[in-house]
Amino acid sequence: MSIEVKNLVKSYGAFHAVDHVSFKLETGELMALLGPSGSGKSTLLRMIAGLETPDQGEVHLTGREATTLSARDRNIGFVFQHYALFKHMNVRENIAFGMRVRKAPEAEIEERVDELLALVQLQGYGKRFPSQLSGGQRQRVAVARALAPRPKVLLLDEPFGALDAKVKEELRAWIRRLHEESGMTTLFVTHDQDEALEVAKKIVIMNHGKIEQEGTPLEIFDRPKTHFVAEFVGESNSIDVVAENQGLAVWGPLRFSIGDIPAGRRARIYFRPHDVYVSTQQESLQVPGTIETTRFKGAFMELEISIGEGKNVVAHVPKGVSLASGFEKGRHVWLGITGFHVFQDSVTV
Amino acid sequence: MIGPRNESPLVQGLLITLTYVFLGLFLLLPLVTVFSGALKSGWSVYLAAISEPETLHAVKLTVLAAGVSVLLNTVFGVCAAWAITKLDFPGKNVLNALIDLPLTVSPVISGLIFVLLFGMQGWFGPWLDAHDLKILFAVPGIVLATAFVTFPYVARELIPLMEEQGRDEEEASLVLGAGGWQTFWKVTLPNIRWGLLYGVILCNARAMGEFGAVSVVSGHIRGLTNTLPLHVEILYNEYAFAASFAVASLLALLALLTLAIKNFAQWKNARLLREASQVSEGES
Numbered sequence: 001m002s003i004e005v006k007n008l009v010k011s012y013g014a015f016h017a018v019d020h021v022s023f024k025l026e027t028g029e030l031m032a033l034l035g036p037s038g039s040g041k042s043t044l045l046r047m048i049a050g051l052e053t054p055d056q057g058e059v060h061l062t063g064r065e066a067t068t069l070s071a072r073d074r075n076i077g078f079v080f081q082h083y084a085l086f087k088h089m090n091v092r093e094n095i096a097f098g099m100r101v102r103k104a105p106e107a108e109i110e111e112r113v114d115e116l117l118a119l120v121q122l123q124g125y126g127k128r129f130p131s132q133l134s135g136g137q138r139q140r141v142a143v144a145r146a147l148a149p150r151p152k153v154l155l156l157d158e159p160f161g162a163l164d165a166k167v168k169e170e171l172r173a174w175i176r177r178l179h180e181e182s183g184m185t186t187l188f189v190t191h192d193q194d195e196a197l198e199v200a201k202k203i204v205i206m207n208h209g210k211i212e213q214e215g216t217p218l219e220i221f222d223r224p225k226t227h228f229v230a231e232f233v234g235e236s237n238s239i240d241v242v243a244e245n246q247g248l249a250v251w252g253p254l255r256f257s258i259g260d261i262p263a264g265r266r267a268r269i270y271f272r273p274h275d276v277y278v279s280t281q282q283e284s285l286q287v288p289g290t291i292e293t294t295r296f297k298g299a300f301m302e303l304e305i306s307i308g309e310g311k312n313v314v315a316h317v318p319k320g321v322s323l324a325s326g327f328e329k330g331r332h333v334w335l336g337i338t339g340f341h342v343f344q345d346s347v348t349v
Numbered sequence: 350m351i352g353p354r355n356e357s358p359l360v361q362g363l364l365i366t367l368t369y370v371f372l373g374l375f376l377l378l379p380l381v382t383v384f385s386g387a388l389k390s391g392w393s394v395y396l397a398a399i400s401e402p403e404t405l406h407a408v409k410l411t412v413l414a415a416g417v418s419v420l421l422n423t424v425f426g427v428c429a430a431w432a433i434t435k436l437d438f439p440g441k442n443v444l445n446a447l448i449d450l451p452l453t454v455s456p457v458i459s460g461l462i463f464v465l466l467f468g469m470q471g472w473f474g475p476w477l478d479a480h481d482l483k484i485l486f487a488v489p490g491i492v493l494a495t496a497f498v499t500f501p502y503v504a505r506e507l508i509p510l511m512e513e514q515g516r517d518e519e520e521a522s523l524v525l526g527a528g529g530w531q532t533f534w535k536v537t538l539p540n541i542r543w544g545l546l547y548g549v550i551l552c553n554a555r556a557m558g559e560f561g562a563v564s565v566v567s568g569h570i571r572g573l574t575n576t577l578p579l580h581v582e583i584l585y586n587e588y589a590f591a592a593s594f595a596v597a598s599l600l601a602l603l604a605l606l607t608l609a610i611k612n613f614a615q616w617k618n619a620r621l622l623r624e625a626s627q628v629s630e631g632e633s
Contacts, residue, residue, distance in 0.1 A: 051520050071523045078524040084517035088539040098525035101535070149526060 001062045001152035001185050002027045003048060008057035010043050017043040019209035020057070025202075030179045030186045032200035034193060036232070040209040041189045042081075045155050048187070049078045061153070077146035077184075079156040083138045085130040091117070091141050092126040098149035116144040119178075136167035143178075156188035160195060172199050193233050197221065205229055227343050230270040237314055238270050249342075252311040253287040258342045271340035276315035278303065278335045280325050286334040289313065291327055303327055305335060383601050386594030398595035403572045407580040408599070410491065414563070414576060415556035418496040422552050426503025427545070431537070433504075434511040435519060445508070451500045459497050460565025463490055486568030491576060494562040499555045506548030507541055510618070514540055543618040550614060554607040558600060 003025040010018040018040040025031050033041040046052040048059055050071035058067045066074055086094050092113050099109045117123050120140035130138055139159065146154060159175065160168045176199050179186050190196050196203050197217040205212040205220065205228075212232075213225045224230035231238060241249035243261040249269065250256075261267050279286070289305040292312065296302075301322040303315045315335065317327060327333065356364070387395055398404065432438070433445050451459060465471050467484040477484060484490045518540065522532040538545075560578040567574040569583065577600050584593035 049524055051524065071520075072526045072528060074524075075526075076524060078521070080517055080521060082517060084521040086518055086521070086536060097522070097527070097535075101522075101525065101527040101531050145521075145525070 002060075003153060003185060003187060004060040004063075005044070005048065006058045006060070008044065008047060008059070009055045010040075010047060010052060011055055016040075016209045018047070018054070021206075021209070021211055022057075023204050023211060023214060025185060025187055027185055028183045029202055030176070030200055031188075031202045031204060032196035033187065033189045033204050033206060034196040034233075035191065035206035037191055039206040041191075041206045042157055044206070045157055045187065045189050049076050049155055050074050051078075075149070075151050075153075077149075077151035077154040079139075079142045079146050079154070079159055081158040081161060083130075083142040085138055085141060085145070087130055090127050090129050091122065091133070094130070094141055095145045095148050097145065102149060112148055116148055119147075120144045134167075135163050136171060139163065139171060140174075143175075152185065154184050154186045156186070158190060159188055160190070160192070168195075175199060197233070205232065207232070224270070224341055227268060230341055230343070235273055235314070235316075236270040237273065237276070238268060239311075240266065240268050243267055243344075252307050252309045254307065254337065256337070256340060256342070261342070261344045266345040267342050268345060269340050269342045271337050273302065273314045273316035274300075275337060275339040276305075276313055276335055277338050278305070278315050278317055278325075278327070278333050280331075280333060282334045283336070286336040289333055289335055291329055291331045291333060294322075294328060301327060305333060307335070380601060383594055383597050386590065387598040389594075390591040394591050395595045395598075398589075398592035399599060401592070403575065404580060404592075404596055406572050407575045407577045407596070410488065410575065411557055411577040413488070414492050414495040414559075415553055417492045418499050418556040419549055419553050421496050422499055422503050423545070423549055425500070426505075426507055426548060426552075427541075429504040430507035430511050430541075431533075433508055435516050448501050448504050451498050456498050456559065456561030457565055460494050460562035462497075463494055463562075463566050485566055486570065486574060488574065490566040491563050491574060494566045495556050495559050498559050498562050499552045502552035502555060503545065503548035506544050506551065510541055510544040510621075511537075540621075543614055543621055547611060547614040547618050550607055550611045554604060554611075557603055 004023075006022050008018050008021045009016070021040070021044060033044060035041045043052060047054050050066075050069060050073075054067065058065055060066060061069075061074060061076075086097065089097070095113045095116055096109045099112060104112075113126070114123075117126060120143060122137060122140060122144070125133070125137065125141075130141070133141065143156075143159075156175075160171055163171065172195060175186075175188075178184075188199070197220075200217065202215070203217055203220050204214045207228050213220060213229045215223075220229065220233055224233065230236055239251050241251050241256065241258075243249055243258060243263050243265045245263050247257055247259050247261065248255060249258045249261075249267060251269070256269055258267055258269070277286075282288075287307055289307040291303050292306050293304045294301055295304075296319075297316070298319075300316045300318050303317060303322070305313050305315060307313055313335065317325075387398075429444070429448060433441060464485060466473055467477060467490065468474050469478065474485075484493070518536050519532050522536045527535065558578060559576075560582075563576055564579060564582075567576070567579055569575060569579060571583070575583065577596060581593050581597045581600070584596060
């Protein structure tokens with residue numbers, strides 16, 4: 001089942017939670033709605049599920065208009081941020097709920113519940129109550145409950161938000177596998193870019209109720225279209241420059257070729273720490289600098305390098321390279337920028 | 350907050366003694382007086398007093414008025430609490446404030462409201478008289494006055510509980526395909542049952558003991574429009590002390606029973622509230 005939203009608008013008083021948003025999710029796709037808190041992503045998800053009524057715009061499910069359809073008639077699986085398990089029901093009753101209210105035969109319900117308990121690896125937990133489960137287990141019960149009535153679409157609101165890192169990691173892999181096996185159209189909301197980049201095949205980035213960019217994780221990461229995306233996704237050095245003649249911008253000793261931005265216009269340049277090439281000997285187009293701080297980040301070292309005039313650049317260097325090159329505080333190095341993005345500011349100087 | 354550990358043993362002892370002395374003087378002593386007064390002339394007088402037809406009628410009327418009030422206010426209380434905590438609509442805060450009105454208005458004034466509405470000089474009086482319908486100085490008036498005074502108890506008990514529980518479970522039920530009615534019976538009601546019971550018990554206790562409002566609308570017709578509290582007053586004013594205390598002891602017994610059930614429901618409810626907040630803390 002495909003999901004399409006057209007020009008959706010939702011305001012709370014003067015606050016525009018969702019502001020003319022349109023996108024389409026094809027059958028079987030796995031998409032993330034990524035954005036900071038308050039960007040309207042959860043409201044958007046709730047409108048698709050029928051839990052909020054849009055002020056304007058349309059929701060289409062399987063190509064059919066569903067804007068006025070009530071939540072119970074949309075046949076959508078929804079996993080809530082805080083799981084929303086029924087406290088007074090045990091795990092089996094929770095999972096069976098969606099089938100019971102639809103008056104499915106009891107034998108079929110029992111069979112389906114067993115199947116789902118196996119799927120979420122919670123056999124033997126059927127008689128437990130939600131209060132007797134860990135966060136990760138509750139989350140899996142919530143997913144099983146949402147899947148029980150065989151929905152055509154699965155929506156998840158911050159599904160990994162409240163879990164600790166290790167459990168989060170397992171559940172991410174599990175959700176991805178679940179999607180690959182079931183082929184169910186899946187849309188999840190997250191504020192965690194790593195989560196979106198890792199799990200989703202497609203990402204919609206939202207900010208202030210609007211879509212900033214839509215694309216594959218690779219496109220989003222490598223070709224950010226807006227300031228916001230460049231800053232929000234992945235780490236970046238961001239510098240403000242003024243364009244000079246011949247499409248050149250100067251920042252300390254660094255030169256950037258910024259194309260056809262007219263001279264005198266302000267521009268902002270973003271470059272990622274791993275796009276800073278650091279070496280101990282001068283190579284072509286490199287500028288000198290001094291390492292000010294080093295931070296161990298696991299697989300890589302984070303170096304903060306002063307390039308003079310009070311300007312600093314953050315670089316990520318593989319741990320092995322860093323050790324072999326003897327990168328440490330006070331060391332003189334050479335660096336070059338291998339990739340950057342430039343955005344012209346609308347205001348002139 | 351100042352913990353008890355910060356106080357010297359002397360102050361602690363003083364505070365505890367003071368509390369017990371007050372409790373004894375103002376609560377325990379009257380209760381003992383009621384029962385000793387009732388049984389002063391012996392069991393036979395006591396039994397005769399409470400099996401008198403007028404007393405029995407007062408018991409019946411009290412149970413009827415309390416029963417109808419509790420039923421009405423339970424339905425209303427659940428509706429109001431549901432609306433206030435699970436829905437968004439204009440005027441919600443006004444409704445929330447208005448529910449408390451019967452608590453802040455003197456019961457005598459509550460009774461007067463009904464006299465002004467249904468009395469011969471009132472808004473509906475002439476119309477009711479023309480159609481030979483009796484509300485004032487009759488059973489319907491007593492039921493109405495009782496229901497009005499006890500109106501907030503169930504709603505007040507449920508609103509904080511339902512607010513704490515939030516809308517998540519209802520929304521989950523809805524997207525899983527349940528209708529509003531199914532959601533209420535299968536999800537909401539089981540979550541609020543102990544709070545509801547507590548509210549119903551409080552409402553019932555207040556309904557049975559209501560004096561002021563009922564006194565205004567009843568007309569004190571013996572064997573017809575006398576409730577238990579009114580009957581106690583009449584007997585007392587007639588110097589039938591033993592009988593008056595005997596009837597009063599019936600009300601006191603009802604109060605003690607209510608207290609016992611209330612404490613049980615409160616204990617259950619507090620446990621549920623604690624669980625609810627623990628669950629939401631564990632998740633956030």
